[in-house]
Amino acid sequence: MQIKDIVKKVKQIEIRTRKRTENTLMGQYHSAFKGQGMTFAEVRPYQSGDDIRRIDWNKTARFKEPYVKVMEEERELTMMLMVDISASMNYGTKIELKRDLVAEICASLGFSASGNNDKVGLILFADKVYKVIPPQKGKKHILAIISTILTTDYVEAEANVDAALEYMMHVFKKKSLAFLFSDFSDEFDDKLLKIASKKHQLLGLRIYDEKDNEIPDVGYAFFRDIETGKQIWVNTSSKRWRYNYAESQKQKIRDIKDAFEKSSASFVEVKAEDDYTRLLYNYFQKR
Incomplete structure (x- = not known):
């Protein structure tokens, strides 16, 4: 994207999310995440x-x-946005790419935090941590975070959630609000997740496309894993193959939810058509 296109897109996200934030999320955010004393x-x-x-x-x-x-x-808190920039997040088949949806949700969270005078930071990771924007306050800082998510180069590598969690725990000693964005297509260490959720208040957000869960019948198709480079021909006309794929995805998600629940961390699933504002509102309300 050219600079003018980036600026335009960031402005569009700001306009859309500010109204949602002020009308729905900000008050609930303040109530959910009380100060330290x-x-x-x-x-x-x-x-x-x-x-x-x-x-x-x-x-x-x-x-x-x-x-x-x-x-x-004493209201000041720190919010950390941990965003998966592996190649599978630069994908979408309907309304928008996963990365665009992440940018918009991060904007809503960021403006909620900024409206309560909290700091917001960003960690971009794939197979390792690639970029960190230290926590700061203010609207300009939130807009810079949105722009970074939209313009970063997404990496053809498996997402290493463990690396992001380890970095978070090593660098940020004070308890923070941690929002972990990924499609969770790759494995992670349940024990490390449990340790991280004890140190920080953690919410995992699975950002997904409906084609992540089910493959349509398109006949023989050539698939390439954009993160590992593995290639395979598949007969998608096979009902058994499509059924087995869908069931394996369902089991994988059940295992992820179970890992988060056992770790006392929260977990939600979001796709482009969802009202993510309502999902976040419900999460804040539960806190």
Whole structure:
């Protein structure tokens, strides 16, 4: 894409996601991810209904009327967006590519975090971690993250989720909100997932195309795995072959969901036609 096309696409995503974020997600995000404690804000005269435990006795004695300490939540949190940039994520058969859907969801999450004065960072990975944007605040920073996801070169290699999780745990010691985007077409270490979910609040988002789950009848077809380079001829007219493929995919997803559940991490599936805003809202509500 040329620079003008990138700018146009980023702007379109900003317009679409900002309205969704402000109307639906931001308040729920704030409620779900509370701050790390309370800090002193100011002292003001006592009002009916105030907690008497907040009375500032020194101020009360000095002015001969009750004053209370006002506390506010220490809201600042860190959100990390971990995005799979293996070649299978640069694919789509209907409305949009997986990478475009990831960019839009990251925008919604990023603007929700930015609206609550939280920091947002980005980790791009495939067979290894390729790029890291350190957590920062602000709209310009979120737009830079969106642009990076849209323009990065996607890698013909198997996705190494373990490498992303290990990097996250090694570099970011403070508990963060971690959103892991992948189609989860490659294996990962269940034990490492469990360790990571204890250190950070983790949500796995499986971004998929309907053709990932089922192959249509198109006769004899030549398939090439864009990540491993493996090639094979398949007779897709065979009902048994299509059935076995679909069942193997279902079992694979069941195993992934089970691994996340046992790790006390969350997991959702998203495809282009889904209302991802509702899926995120439900996740925030459960928190």
